[in-house]
Amino acid sequence: MIIDLRSDTVTKPSKAMLEAMMEAQVGDDVFREDETVNQLETRIAKMFGKPSALFFPSGTMANQTAIKLHTNPGDQVICDKFAHIYNYESGGVAFNSGVSCKLLDGHRGMFTAEQVKEAINPEAYYYSPTRLVEIENTANRGGGSCWDFNEILKIREVCDTYNLGFHLDGARIWNALVEKKETLKQYGEVFDTISVCLSKGLGCPVGSVLVGDEEIMKHALRIRKVFGGNMRQVGYLAAAGLYALDNNIDRLVEDHKKAKEIGKVLSTLSIIKTVEPIETNIVIFELNKDVNETKFIQKLKDKNIHIIGMGTNKLRIVTHLDYTDAMHEIFIEILKNLGSLEI
The missing domain is CATH 3.40.640.10 (Type I PLP-dependent aspartate aminotransferase-like (Major domain))
Incomplete structure (x- = not known):
């Protein structure tokens, strides 16, 4: 998947x-x-x-x-x-x-x-x-x-x-x-x-x-x-x-809810410096200086998770209607375990 x-x-x-x-x-x-x-x-x-x-x-x-x-x-x-x-x-x-x-x-x-x-x-x-x-x-x-x-x-x-x-x-x-x-x-x-x-x-x-x-x-x-x-x-x-x-308009609240849940998990990780305020379906977060952005993205990619880098250790996640509840559960679990990985 x-x-x-x-x-x-x-x-x-x-x-x-x-x-x-x-x-x-x-x-x-x-x-x-x-x-x-x-x-x-x-x-x-x-x-x-x-x-x-x-x-x-x-x-x-x-x-x-x-x-x-x-x-x-x-x-x-x-x-x-x-x-x-x-x-x-x-x-x-x-x-x-x-x-x-x-x-x-x-x-x-x-x-x-x-x-x-x-x-x-x-x-x-x-x-x-x-x-x-x-x-x-x-x-x-x-x-x-x-x-x-x-x-x-x-x-x-x-x-x-x-x-x-x-x-x-x-x-x-x-x-x-x-x-x-x-x-x-x-x-x-x-x-x-x-x-x-x-x-x-x-x-x-x-x-x-x-x-x-x-x-x-x-x-x-x-x-x-x-x-x-x-x-x-x-x-x-x-x-x-x-x-x-x-x-497809009213259901956008689901995307917003998932984005905020992702942000909540990211904010608990020791490798994350900051998570910007989340209002809608976009999550922007910054890695600590000692964390390599390219390696972080690759670690996720190895687990079939694709996100985008914005440069200067900032990354972006965007939720959408093809991001299902099942995918969300998997991603949340992967995020919770990221803090223990060597990056």
């Missing part, structure tokens, strides 16, 4: 999801004639209370499209130093949009409205114009941390005062909603654009959706085309998204 905890993207479609995909009514989406895609876009737009939504093959493309819609070359985006758009999208903000990032030193991937205000460039011509604020919820590098919604509202006020766009990388927004008991409409009222992932946590094989206000989304379809993201009979993939929305 392989227990893969590298990411919540390693899941495979369930039998029921595959059946829903095979039964999808499809058409040519370039002509906007795929009724299943149209159904998914309409549904997610309504969930957020937004007028427009567009299906994308990846969250990176959805984020990159949003940035391009909000900015012009030479502009600047305010984001956290751990932001996905800065660290994990291959320099796309510079390559695709010609913009730079003003990186904030937040706490676990989250920052304050006051930090945003202080980061806005003056209007003098020799400064890069600040045009967009971007946040990530949950924050991946922050250990699946959830934003305080009141702080989000304060950032919105700053954006309104300084005429800035506000984008949410909501790849794992479903986890935040389940944990914090918030609603999609709350987020739809605050952000100009929101990207949501259907594969992270929800078990779909592919797909993200960008939602937004009507004016900013006017050119989203054209930008997706520029990025090579237009698809044909993509309703087969959209059907997986519809199935996930119906069946």
